[in-house]
Amino acid sequence: MCMTSLVEDAEHRVPLRRIVALFRPYRWAMAGLLGLIAVQAALGVAAPFFLREILDTALPHRDTVLLTLLAAGMIASSVGSGAMSVTTTGVANTIGQRVMNDLRVGVYEHLQRMSLAFYTRTRTGEVLSRVFNDIGGVDNVVNTTAATIAQNGITTLAIAVALLVMNWQLALLGLVTVPVFLLFTLRLGTKRRALARGRQTRLARLTTMVEESLSVAGVLLAKTMGGERELRERFARESAEISRLERESALAGRWQLASRRICLTCVPAIVYWITGMALAHGASPASLGTVVAFTSMLNRLVAPASALQSVGQNVSAATALFGRIFEVLDLPAEIADRPGAGELTVREGAxxxxxxxxxxxxxxxxxxxxxxxxxxxxxxxxxxxxxxxxxxxxxxxxxxxxxxxxxxxxxxxxxxxxxxxxxxxxxxxxxxxxxxxxxxxxxxxxxxxxxxxxxxxxxxxxxxxxxxxxxxxxxxxxxxxxxxxxxxxxxxxxxxxxxxxxxxxxxxxxxxxxxxxxxxxxxxxxxxxxxxxxxxxxxxxxxxxxxxxxxxxxxxxxxxxxxxxxxxxxxxxxxxxxxxxxxxxx
Known part of the structure; x- marks a missing residue:
């Protein structure tokens, strides 16, 4: 007889395509979301071009009409980008919540199909932890990651194209330097995944302890056996271990991340220095308006680039949780309907x-x-x-x-x-x-x-x-x-x-x-x-x-x-x- 059960500490490897497949039923909604994000990205990169024209054309020629139109364009693009941001966030959250609902219902239905023997071998707290702690742990990733990747990816691409259009010589400096800094923290993924897996294992044990010790029968046993202090100490030990893992996870790679942000912020300073030195020697590769607009746009690249890197780390950590979730979904149901099973009609009842x-x-x-x-x-x-x-x-x-x-x-x-x-x-x-x-x-x-x-x-x-x-x-x-x-x-x-x-x-x-x-x-x-x-x-x-x-x-x-x-x-x-x-x- 097949002895199906949950393995508490084992890592269940999940290919990324299986996680992506969760969004497949909503592919048309995702396509619409990408369209909205593309519009938002285009509006987001428009303002620096208006700024360049203000500095290079409207102000030197004292053209108040052009100045008014360009300023209005900056305001309109900013308002439009903000409005689209709210819209895309709402659409992304709707898709994410539907995926989360499908995942929760899928896990619950699969657990319902498991045999009675499965539940005689598996602790109730472990089952509860898979349903609540693990699925809850990927909630933020499912709700925001797909939209964040799409939004920041398209925004990064739009900014990169805009930088090349604005000044390709300066763009080469920014587009070469930024990826180098982003590669600085790739090795953090494995560490965060291990920490997340350990945290969820401890949470499962804590959930089991709470479910058993705070039930009516558990409280009755503890009070009549004088075991309340022992249970408190056990709970405190497990809770302290979870706190330690949470702290390690929060601090993992903080110095690398901080260094990356510092470096990304230094890139505009380098651009100013290069163009300033060239201007001082009468050989500037760009106008003042272009330099200011370029650095303004380069600063906009820091946020999506950093967000993409953070998403990568979050996805890496969430992979451990998805592994525990898919371990449940991959458990074979020992007792299930056979293909072509019919309806039982009791005629006599023998x-x-x-x-x-x-x-x-x-x-x-x-x-x-x-x-x-x-x-x-x-x-x-x-x-x-x-x-x-x-x-x-x-x-x-x-x-x-x-x-x-x-x-x-x-x-x-x-x-x-x-x-x-x-x-x-x-x-x-x-x-x-x-x-x-x-x-x-x-x-x-x-x-x-x-x-x-x-x-x-x-x-x-x-x-x-x-x-x-x-x-x-x-x-x-x-x-x-x-x-x-x-x-x-x-x-x-x-x-x-x-x-x-x-x-x-x-x-x-x-x-x-x-x-x-x-x-x-x-x-x-x-x-x-x-x-x-x-x-x-x-x-x-x-x-x-x-x-x-x-x-x-x-x-x-x-x-x-x-x-x-x-x-x-x-x-x-x-x-x-x-x-x-x-x-x-x-």
């Missing part, structure tokens, strides 16, 4: 297990299971803890996949039907009841989203929980609390039974569904379950053997094998494993 074996690792949990469960009958699974009862029942719901053999419903292999249709046919009430942090009504309606209030209350009455719910201050609108901790175990189990009654599946799996109930309530709920089971195929995992005495078939499991099967009286008369279990429970 369940068959033929030659079924299953194992989590090296040891077999179930071995050579052959079992026929007739339609409309009740089959009870009994046995000691660890005998394989729950695993067998979960195979019917395809929460696990057989390592060998097949599970069939009405003669159809459950692997040949869609998981959605199978979920609609097989209902499960487990021993561990899960309730969302929502109202009682919403928790019940989760089983049947279009259920009316009358249907919800009818199901609650049948599960003998209506009176308890109705007596609450907010009735069915009462919020149950995290995992339903404001209710007792028995109350939660009755709500779970009400939920399955509301769903009304043709095949019912009861995994010790009444184990948390007191004897009086258990008898009342068991009577309702018996009434419900009479109309459908039922597989009941027995906690109290007294609840399965009237089952049509009792199957006794021992170390993953069926050792006995028959009715209650027959198995008692046999005097074997079942009889010993009954004597041991009495």
């Amino acid at each position: 369940v068959s297990l033929r030659g079924v074996s299953f194992r989590y690792g090296d040891d077999w949990t179930l071995r050579d299971i052959d079992l026929e469960i007739p339609a409309g009958s009740t089959t009870a699974l009994v046995g000691a803890t660890g005998s394989g009862k729950t695993t067998l029942a979960y195979l019917v719901a395809r929460l696990y996949e057989p390592s060998e053999g097949s599970v069939l419903i009405d003669g159809v292999d459950v692997r040949d039907v869609t998981l959605a249709s199978l979920a609609g046919a097989v209902g499960l009430v487990s021993q561990e009841t899960y309730l969302f942090h929502a109202s009682v009504r919403d928790n019940l309606r989760f089983a049947k989203p279009d259920a009316t209030d009358e249907e919800i209350e009818r199901a609650a009455r049948a599960a003998h929980i209506h009176d308890t719910l109705a007596a609450l201050p907010d009735g069915y609108d009462t919020v149950v609390g995290q995992r339903g901790y404001r209710f007792s175990g028995g109350e939660k189990q009755r709500m779970a039974i009400a939920r399955i009654l509301l769903r009304n599946p043709p095949i019912l799996v009861l995994d010790e569904a009444t184990s948390a109930l007191d004897n009086r309530t258990e008898r009342a709920v068991q009577a309702e379950l018996d009434r419900l089971a009479a109309q459908r195929t039922t597989i009941a995992i027995a906690h109290r053997l007294s609840t399965v005495e009237h089952a049509d078939q009792i199957v006794v499991l021992d170390r993953g094998r069926i050792v006995e099967r028959g009715k209650h009286a027959e198995l008692l008369a046999l005097g074997g494993r079942y009889a010993r279990l009954v004597r041991g429970s009495s």
Whole structure:
């Protein structure tokens, strides 16, 4: 069996083209954005040309009309460039947020497709960290990087062309010097990527610690075991390590970056010196207006050039986060719809297990299971803890996949039907009841989203929980609390039974569904379950053997094998494993 899980410290290499592919659905919007950026860049380089004409023509000739027009041109180009900047930022952010939404939804949907076994092997905090910390970490990169690269790249190109048009001799100096300075910090990428990967690994551990220690069960354990100080110290150590990595990341290459900015700012001074010396000797390669306008435009080159270099560093660091995100997306779903899988239509509800074996690792949990469960009958699974009862029942719901053999419903292999249709046919009430942090009504309606209030209350009455719910201050609108901790175990189990009654599946799996109930309530709920089971195929995992005495078939499991099967009286008369279990429970 494939053991799929998340590797906490491993680096998952992601080619850049895969990150770029995230933007492919929005390529036409990106094309429009590039057009807007091109217009913005053209407006941005217009002002120095107006400035040159003011200094070289309008002022020397005292042409006030031309001066007015040129000044108005400078103002208009500046206003237009600013307006386009706001527009391009809005468009870029819209595209980025759509990409982020696609990424979040894609990761969540893929995690939903992972098997139950995946979640038994993977810490919840690690999953939460991938969804929130890692995706949140690339939010800024996705939202701004594509636009920043396009905007500053086109702006840099526009300025370079404008410099060549204005004076090619001076342009050669600037266009040769600037790239040399930009190459100064290329080696920072690897270091920042390693720091980002270490930071996210620590964040995953911290998220796991918070999720476990600040849950109701975790707080209860810490308080009763006196472990609060130990947890605080562990949290402080992890937090301090994250702070150290953040500090190293913030300081990484700061001297190189500072030196680069100093050098880029020095280029205009060099231009002034060269042209000034040439002018002093009567051999200036450009007019005063050209020199001033040129240096003005050269100063404009510093910002986009620096921004492109910073983006390169950010992308390099974000690559580590994308690696962790794509590691999730690349995990194979152990249980998925086969190509051409059909819809399951339950005609009778007969369940068959033929030659079924299953194992989590090296040891077999179930071995050579052959079992026929007739339609409309009740089959009870009994046995000691660890005998394989729950695993067998979960195979019917395809929460696990057989390592060998097949599970069939009405003669159809459950692997040949869609998981959605199978979920609609097989209902499960487990021993561990899960309730969302929502109202009682919403928790019940989760089983049947279009259920009316009358249907919800009818199901609650049948599960003998209506009176308890109705007596609450907010009735069915009462919020149950995290995992339903404001209710007792028995109350939660009755709500779970009400939920399955509301769903009304043709095949019912009861995994010790009444184990948390007191004897009086258990008898009342068991009577309702018996009434419900009479109309459908039922597989009941027995906690109290007294609840399965009237089952049509009792199957006794021992170390993953069926050792006995028959009715209650027959198995008692046999005097074997079942009889010993009954004597041991009495």
